[in-house]
Amino acid sequence: MIKHKLLMVIGHLRPIADARKRGVSSTSNDATPNPTSVNPQRPPMRAATPSQQALRGKIIVLNGFPGTGKLPILKKVKELLPTETACLLDNHLLIDPVAAVIPGRSQEHHELRRKIRAPIFEKLQERAQKGHTILMTACLVEDDERDASVLQEHLDMAHEADVPIFWINVHCSQEILQQRVASIERCSGTKTKLTDPTLACDLVDKHRLIKPHKTDNSMEGLLFATLDVSGSVELSVSGLMRIIKLP
Template sequence: MTNGTVSPLAQSMGHIILLNGFPGVGKHAIARAMQDSLPKSTTRLIDNHILIDPAEAIRPGRGPSHKALRKAICSVAFSAIKEDLNANPDLVFIMSACVGNNSDDIAVLHEYLDITRGTSVSFHMLNLRCGVEEHRKRFEGVERYQAGKKKLGDGKVLDALVRENELVDLGEVNVGEGILFQGKEFDTTDLPIEKSAAEILGMVGWKG
């Protein structure tokens, strides 16, 4: 893993904070709480469903045509994010994903990483983890489905997903040159949403 020196949010030139975790771990809720703690004018939340749902609606499934469409949508979105970060060094983008430890998912991760390649923007990635019982409780919580997104709702599918897959190993990710990268593991099991958000912001250098 190639690490760059990460400055506090108040001093560095733009930030991407990528929350990575399995469905139901609390990525979106934590991201919203983080967004609420940062200046509204310079903070943007890009939930992974914003990018996934259009591709799923147009080309359902996970076949080659779906993946190609998702990649095209992400390419346009990520180019716009990079332009905005270059134009406004105070911006903070909070994003979410479910990147596993396999070649296809790591290729997707590099699409995210390339947003900051060759820039002074810091890229913070956190693998969010949660104990089995708490994970299922969050997964089945009513509030998880109130936003109207196409979220996974089958507990058996979740169990198989977690059992058969691992989150990307942040210690093995080769981010390449030209990226200020910081990767950390974060256990949310015993933490309320607001506490998780505050601790993550502290980990990436936010002093507010």
């Protein structure tokens, strides 16, 4: 009798042991994969939620001719973002120190600008990697090797940080451009900004803003768009926020 009971117990335990070896729980009728096992039928990862996307860093560049209104737009955007994770860099902060010591646009002038940009862009890259939003202004045109090189520096920064870069070429009507270039605020400022409406219009007539997809078609995370900023700052900000998908 005792031997018969022992055989019954052993017979009951053997399927449980076999199930454990296969990584299957015996407490359920449905086989549940062991956490360490690989399930070839596992569904794909879910797409990042809007809140998760918001935590990812990004670089936003407004590229446009002098007087377009790039800086006022980005200043307003910065006010809408968390103070501790938003950074605004106007390109004149990098240009003006060089213009003060090396006036003109000589090779030496441009080389010094490049040397100043390098550590600044490195720091911006670090901030973007931490989830910060980097806002930048630029004035880069096609058919210019130096401008193409500066564009590539922006793309490299985003690539190294593994964050998306939004390159947005902004433009406005000639009438609005003339008004903005000659505005009191602009003319009374301390930055080396163009304040001659005629020269500003000549730039627009003779040049085209650079398009990043023509420089690097394989760049992942690059979004290129154009935006008419002839209207109010608030209207332009609204259009920009839709492009970069921020609330």
